[in-house]
Amino acid sequence: MLLFTIAFLIFLFILYKLLLIVPMREVNVIERLGKFRTVLQPGFHFLIPFFDRVAYRHDTREEVLDVPPQSCISKDNTQLEVDGLVYLKVMDGRLASYGIENYRKAAVNLAQTTMRSEIGKLSLSQTFSERDSLNESIVREIDKASDPWGIKVLRYEIKNITPSRHVIHTLEKQMEAERSKRAEITLANAEKAAMINMSEGERQEAINLSEGEKRKRINEAQGTAQEIAIIARAKAEGMLLVSGALSKEGGHAAMNMQLKEQFIKQVGGILENSDVSVVPAEMAKLEGFFEGMEQVTSAVKAPQGGRA
Structure with missing residues (x-):
């Protein structure tokens, strides 16, 4: 029984040396009598007992x-x-x-x-x-x-x-200086933007004022033009009425009478407002002037009496 047990153990040992299972994650380096034989990949393999041995096992994973x-x-x-x-x-x-x-x-x-x-x-x-x-x-x-x-x-x-600590301290100072620089740049940009906005506002205000003044002048000019046109039309209509009146009988006599009345009014006004006496240069003509006035008056009254 002892011999059988020993023989069985020897058989198991030989079988262990004969069979080799290589795991999936490995490769085995086989040496035969101390010399490299092959590299076995994952799987089932046979070895020659006491001649072949696994010299190295390497993990093929990363x-x-x-x-x-x-x-x-x-x-x-x-x-x-x-x-x-x-x-x-x-x-x-x-x-x-x-x-x-x-x-x-x-x-x-x-x-x-x-x-x-x-x-x-x-x-x-x-x-x-x-x-x-x-x-x-x-x-x-x-x-x-x-x-x-x-x-x-x-x-x-x-x-x-x-x-090192010294370098870290230096970098901290450098970063602090860089932050201060960025803050100053930001403030300068903000002031620049504010000045630009103010100048743009003043510019727009000046433009609006000039546009308003321009529109005002245009409106005044248009009003003046309309006023001149209305006056011109009124004068034209007046001239037409006067020319129509002159073309009728007695029109010239009425016109002369109107002119003489206006002349007398103007002369009277000059005499009242002047500090010196105004006398016509030719006194002989003054009598003829009044005689002419009487003739015009009698000429105007005669048609009125006949109509009555």
Whole structure:
């Protein structure tokens, strides 16, 4: 019974060494008598007991490695403390096993040295504003150096960029000065806009006043023109009436009588308002003037008596 048990255990041990199941997330590197034989993919495989052995197991999933913080010097001689994350994946199990002793440690150290080198090419402000381009540069350099290791660096992400206390204090002063500058610029722009609005208002007021004055003058001119037209029409109608009256019998005599009356009124007014005596130059003609007046009066009365 003891021999049977021993034989069964030996059979199970040989069967364990003969059969190999590789999980989906791994690849296994097989050595035969200490020499590389093959890389087994996920699935069921047979091995030769005591000759074949699984030398290395590699996870084929994407791995995330933490890059410890380290001190860096920027292009403008500013001391920074930078840390990050590197994402990589095993692409070739043989190279990952025999190309380097520990690809994870090598990838982290390579990321640190590359990060120091790339930050040394940038100024302090560029390290904050150009983080994406910095990550791409680090990935490109790491991937180029890690190609013989059978791994693929997918991306690199900087977590924190921490300047020294002195640099932080200087940046705070700079930001305060920048905020003051922006406030002054904002106030200046506000004053400028207020002055522009006031000038626009004054300009519009002047335009409105000039438009009103213009309209007033136009209305006055139109009123004057209408007044002149009305007076002209009235004079024209009066002239027509006078010409009509003159064309009738006795019209000329009536006109002469009217003119003489107006002349007498004008002369009388001049004599009343003047401080000196006004006497006609030719006294002989004054008698003829009054005789003519009597003849006109008798001529006017004669038609009236005949009509009666």
